[in-house]
C-alpha cells in the first residue's frame with residue numbers, strides 16, 4: 001500500500017497547472033490533486049505504463065487543459081478547495097473534450113452512499129480509495145489506455161472508410177459521366193460524318209449547276225435559289241459546330257487516357273466548359289487569362305474532373321449572373337490554375353469544412369458534397385496543393401498548384 005504524503009511542499013513544474021509535451025505521441029492521463037505530493041505519488045505508480053502523466057493542481061487548471069489537450073482518463077481527487085472533484089467532473093462533462101473521458105475518483109474518505117451516487121452522477125466510472133494500491137491503480141488505468149487506443153484506431157478507420165467511400169462514389173459518378181459522354185460522342189459521330197460529306201456533295205453539285213453554261217435560273221426562281229444556297233451554307237456551319245462539340249466531348253471523356261501524359265490545358269478547360277455549357281448563359285461571363293505554357297503533364301481525366309468540380313461550384317455560387325475568371329500561370333516550376341468567381345464567397349465558419357467529404361450547403365439532391373474533397377485528392381495525387389480564398393471584396397478563388405515534376409504513381 002502506498003501512503004500519500006500530505007505535505008505543503010509543491011512539486012516542481014506542477015505549480016502552474018501542468019507540464020505537458022504537446023509533441024508526445026503517448027496517450028495522456030490527467031491527475032488532478034491540490035496536493036503535489038499526492039500527484040507525485042500517482043505519477044510514480046503510473047510510470048511503468050506507456051502514457052504521459054499530466055498534473056493539474058486545481059479544477060480550474062484542469063478545465064483549462066481541456067482546451068488544448070485530449071486525455072485517455074482522468075484521476076480526480078474528491079476533496080479539493082474551491083472546486084471539489086464532483087463539481088470538476090460535472091463541468092468537464094460540459095466541455096466537448098471532456099464529455100466522454102473516463103473519470104476515476106481518488107478519495108481518502110469512504111464516501112457516503114449519497115457521495116457515491118453524486119460521483120457516478122457527475123460522470124465517474126470508478127472510485128479508488130487511499131491509500132492507493134499501486135497494482136489496482138495501474139491495472140485500471142491500463143484498461144482505459146487500451147480502450148482509448150482502440151477508440152482512436154476505430155475513429156481513424158472510420159475516417160479512412162469515409163474518404164474511400166467518397167472517392168468511390170465520385171469515381172463512379174465520373175466514370176459513368178465519361179462513358180455516357182464518350183457513348184454519345186460516338187453515336188453522333190457516324191451520322192455527322194455522312195451529313196457533313198453529303199452537304200459538301202450538295203454544295204459542289206449546286207456550284208456545278210450554277211456554273212454550267214446550260215443553266216438558266218428564271219428571275220422568279222432566283223430568290224429561292226439564293227435562299228437555298230445560303231441555308232445550305234448555314235447547315236454546313238451548324239454541322240461544323242456539332243463536329244467541334246463532339247471533339248470536345250471526346251477530349252473530356254478521355255476514357256482511353258487514364259495515364260500520365262502531356263495535355264493542353266486550354267483544351268481541357270474548353271471541354272469542361274462545353275460539358276457545363278447548359279448551365280452557362282449570356283449573363284455569366286467566363287474570362288480566360290492564360291499566361292502559363294499550354295502543355296501540362298498530368299492525369300488528363302483527373303485534371304478535367306478537378307476543373308469541372310471547381311467550375312461547377314463557381315457556377316452554382318454566382319447563381320445565374322456574374323463573372324468567372326480562369327487563370328493559368330507558372331510559379332517556380334509549379335503550374336497554377338486559378339478559378340475565381342464573384343459569388344457570395346464561403347462563410348468564414350464553413351471554410352474549414354468545405355473540403356470534408358459529404359459537406360454541402362446545397363439542398364438535398366443538389367450537391368453530394370464531394371466536389372472539393374475529390375478535387376483536393378486529385379491535386380494531391382499530382383503532388384500539388386489546393387487553396388481556397390475569399391477576399392474581403394467578395395467572391396471565391398480556388399487555386400490548384402501542380403508541380404512540374406509530379407509523382408507518376410497514383411498512390412496517395
Ligand SMILES: Nc1ncnc2c1ncn2[C@@H]1O[C@H](COP(=O)(O)OP(=O)(O)OP(=O)(O)O)[C@@H](O)[C@H]1O
Nearest residue numbers: 313317345354360361362367368369370371372396
Ligand atoms: N465557389 C464557391 N462559392 C461559395 N461556396 C462554395 C464555392 N465552392 C464550394 N462552396 C461551398 O462548399 C461546399 C462544398 O463544395 P463541394 O463542391 O465539395 O460540394 P457540393 O458542391 O455541395 O456538391 P457536389 O458534390 O455536387 O460538388 C458547397 O456546398 C458550398 O457551400
Ligand SMILES: [Mg+2]
Nearest residue numbers: 309313371372
Ligand atoms: Mg461542388
